[in-house]
Amino acid sequence: MSKLTQQAALGMHRAMCRIRYFEEAAAAKYKEGELPGFIHLSIGQEACAVGVCATLTPEDYITSTHRGHGHCLAKGGDAKRMMAELFAKEAGYSQGRGGSMHIADVAVGMLGANGIVGQSMPLGVGAALTAQVKGSGAVAVAFFGEGASGAGVAHEAMNMASLWRLPLVFFCEANRYAELTPYETHVPLANVADRAPAYDMPGVTIDGGDVVAVFETMEEAVARARAGHGPSLIEAKTYRWHGHYEGDPQKYKPEGETEKEKARDPIMRFEALLRESFGVAAAGLEAAHAEEKSAIEAAVAFAEQAVDPTPDGLTANVYA
Amino acid sequence: MSKLTQQAALGMHRAMCRIRYFEEAAAAKYKEGELPGFIHLSIGQEACAVGVCATLTPEDYITSTHRGHGHCLAKGGDAKRMMAELFAKEAGYSQGRGGSMHIADVAVGMLGANGIVGQSMPLGVGAALTAQVKGSGAVAVAFFGEGASGAGVAHEAMNMASLWRLPLVFFCEANRYAELTPYETHVPLANVADRAPAYDMPGVTIDGGDVVAVFETMEEAVARARAGHGPSLIEAKTYRWHGHYEGDPQKYKPEGETEKEKARDPIMRFEALLRESFGVAAAGLEAAHAEEKSAIEAAVAFAEQAVDPTPDGLTANVYA
Amino acid sequence: MAKLKYYQAFNRALREELARDENVIVMGEDVGESGGIFAQTRGLHAEFGGVRVRDTPIAENGFVSAAVGAAMTGLRPVVEIGFEDFLTCCMDPLVNQAAKLRFMLGGQVTVPLTVYTFGSGGVNAGPQHSQSLGAWFAQVPGLKVVTPSTPRDVLGLFKSAIRDDNPVLCLFAKRLIGASGEVPEEGEDFTLPIGRSEVRRTGNDITIVGVSTMVRAALAAAESLAEENAIEAEVIDVMSLSPLDCDTIIASVMRTGRLCIVHEAHGPCGIGAEIIARVSEQAHDVLKAPPWRITPPFAPSPFAPVLEKAYLPSAARIGDEIRGRLA
Amino acid sequence: MAKLKYYQAFNRALREELARDENVIVMGEDVGESGGIFAQTRGLHAEFGGVRVRDTPIAENGFVSAAVGAAMTGLRPVVEIGFEDFLTCCMDPLVNQAAKLRFMLGGQVTVPLTVYTFGSGGVNAGPQHSQSLGAWFAQVPGLKVVTPSTPRDVLGLFKSAIRDDNPVLCLFAKRLIGASGEVPEEGEDFTLPIGRSEVRRTGNDITIVGVSTMVRAALAAAESLAEENAIEAEVIDVMSLSPLDCDTIIASVMRTGRLCIVHEAHGPCGIGAEIIARVSEQAHDVLKAPPWRITPPFAPSPFAPVLEKAYLPSAARIGDEIRGRLA
Ligand SMILES: Cc1ncc(C[n+]2csc(CCOP(=O)(O)OP(=O)(O)O)c2C)c(N)n1
Ligand SMILES: Cc1ncc(C[n+]2csc(CCOP(=O)(O)OP(=O)(O)O)c2C)c(N)n1
């Protein structure tokens, strides 16, 4: 805990609230039929995105999955422009071309959510390669899921990163399901991180609901990467409260499972810690909630009133 | 050694000689310009092909790499039809359509050499899957190289085989090079087999020049597979005496390396053992050499006099 | 005649083939107990068990290649790739293995593999979940490719694909999953030949060839052309991209003298290009006017509904283009 | 003018671009110290070091995707895929990542990636090492595709590809690796525009469009047609499959009225189909006779030399087909 200042901790708490409110709003708007396409929410996994990104600078890179809202917000993305993207508006980060599944803010080092499971990992290798070739001192973090860990590119990426000692952290959010199937369908081991020795890199499995544990584990991996000692593999055991996509009936979840997990809400757990170990007053936490909530309401209002893209731009940005 | 009878050992010795003579003849004919295309020889690696296939029945399957002559001969392929295939003749196993890189005798369970590095592994998963679904009791062996171990499909195949407890053995011939680059370019570990724990399967690294070690290690893995206990990973440290392809100037090999390896010729090593531990007379071994050599000469003669395929068959076997 | 939805026809076809031949197995992500993301495999795991109806990890390259290996050794694997866009992840087993093994092993094996997937756009799924990539596979000898556009065609072509001794790619359309249509009664073993196009509407003024979802758009356009402009369009559903039945198209163009092809795939080197090329090669003189293609612009599929609507060819656009040329 | 072999022009182009821009890096199997299986990267590792000229493991999907990630963040990766057939192993990073990222991120990134490979047949390399798959990529918006057929074009197009801010696929021909040709002197910074076809021989009787290796065959056929039959063929080297310069072709067909396309790729949905489609769409009336394609039969490339010789279009076959139609 020594490494985490109160100020940093409060920033992390805010970020977790921001993600929660952002995604709750998205869920509500999706249900109302206001958001088109598919959306994949990370509610319940906020400690991962936030604990990871709190250890990074804006010059550092992250690559993300189809479940990328939290990653984008935690890396510093603007909720307004993100929400506008989910609403398919011209004011969105990608002018409504990409939507939720490709949410990105490259200016803050968030290189994009991606619809192809596994590709976040070699794309992260590429970002780390740039850092290495340019000697910029930046590091990259590649988020992925336990489902993605079965993809060939996961292996190729970890192998290359190790061979080339890249400044990279592979961060697995093992949220118990990949689409409609459980962990055991995808991984024949108790822990994805147990594969780290296969790449001669450190591997560790942590409680992904404990934002401080995520932060501290990441700090070590980032330091290692920055020092030129190569990649690490971190697996955070976490849980998605919602379905794979909004609208998913979630028949594959055992009864009561989600409720049990909700009782271990990572935000509540962090708040207990903030009160007990960081001496933060309950009122301060409530204020944070209120402010983040209203910021997200403003983002929704912004997105709702924003204009649609126009068909004359259909071929914009196909070529540079 | 208890498991290996003299008769079986002598058969293995023959098979090793057969492969050696077959490939020496192919090398000579290639040099003379009689063989078209590319050929990849496994001279020096005979103990792998032979030790593996000696533990299999004709109902068992093997899948192979671009370097597949030895595998095909060891599994029971006919040298005549193989040589005819290398000569691109209609009498070849594939009527001259595939050549060396796709050498196959499906009737004896050799499902084919393959030009795409890594694909032997998931193809082997498929053969093992057939055995499992049909309950036939057959096992499959997928040969691959240390270079192939970096391919995504290697991971996907080992992961699936483990998850599904398939009757399969992954057999890596780590022959120190992948094309023109050394082991270290491809694998960040001392041993490919050290990746077995990442798939919850047994893994072992053995001396691939010791045919008895290959045989005994395989016996265990095959027994495990047949018993329904799932796949294994075996890595045999071996060495290719020739270039990646015939004509390869081999500038990447340290001086004297090949010569040093030739002094540890797996055939000579096995012969010493046959004499010392199996009580085989030198004359018997010489006779075996003579017979195998002349069988290969006959195969070359057969191939040389065989007829070319005719262009009217260009579209044969595109569709069933 | 019974009525089924597109995904139900899919389910029935697969169930019938699983019941008919014990060598048929089903593999893919979420095809098992969960019954698939579109309910397409619902009930099959319960009926046929986990050995034959098998959830895979997310490893398209690996499990399609495994299916090829299984097909070579006696099974008839039916493999799901959830979205057509993910075919990019298993090109090698499809193109370098399944398509070529029989040829390159000199006929030593057959590869009775079926790979099916859900493609096309129209559901705001964005650039990586809306593609129509069938033309790639039409270019590859050794493969067959079908594009059923109605529940009846799903039933008939999917069953034929599973029985075919060659690798067949079945390209279903996400957007049609809930569409209803008439199919032969339960109990009837209904198949359709692969490699045959069908005339869906007759007319003498122009031939419109539609692919998958675009058959409906073409039919709607034809109705409005008939009503508003007295233009009678003949509409052909191409049904198989490979082998391509150009005879049916040419026979039609012989009468109409005019040809327009509509598909969701991009224009360059698409099936529309192929059809124009074959008609030009074989029946150049019967064309009374330049043939043309109606396709999306040369850009990825945009997420925004307002953009995707403008992006995809519509009945209105088809009608307008034809009116512009014929009226 | 200097004289260089095809692979030497390749090497010079890459060396010049590595020297010119420190963001250029080279990645691939055996591109490093060993200098490549065709000696194509010889000397580059020594000159520019292992950080910028990097051997990869055998992981095409992974390292092409890594190159995309590097391109998004400021490098200009040049990536080798040894044989064109292995493009099957990296379709996702090419098609779903490199081609789409700029569009789907709303212009937030550029992807200045060059992927090069050696394709085509003629060296008895068999079904999995002889393919020409360029049409697949011509169908994908966001990509560019070039097919240089001479050392000069290798030099000019490869350098342009590396400087292009878009992903460009350079399809080189194995068979031409040792072919010599004139190139601008060492020291001259020579580039050629991507997306322009060139007339290699003028003539008024028929337009032959050749792709890659087939340009030479077409030129040889044209000479024999001129000598033996007084038929003057115009020969166009298409040079870029995407963007495709159809204007040059149409301008030629306006004069000749006849069109024939020759390529090693399979016919269906190939670049020949696309050219016929565009000419039919845009200049149907100038065609005095049916256009046609000369391609291999619809079968994988056979290993046997006697078969491969019959399989690939030859100058003799081109000449005969044209004679049969024109004489
Ligand atoms: C290559 C590929 N295959 C399949 C899919 C469909 N798909 C989308 S998300 C998903 C599950 C991913 O699971 P995991 O990696 O655990 O991430 P999570 O959804 O749990 O966050 C699948 C199979 C895809 N998008 N890409
Ligand atoms: C997918 C793919 N990438 C690259 C190649 C080119 N290639 C052929 S053999 C080879 C090296 C394979 O090394 P290894 O697996 O160690 O087998 P070995 O040649 O040593 O027997 C490579 C890179 C290929 N055939 N397929």
Ligand SMILES: [Mg+2]
């Ligand atoms: Mg998951």
Ligand SMILES: [Mg+2]
């Ligand atoms: Mg090797």
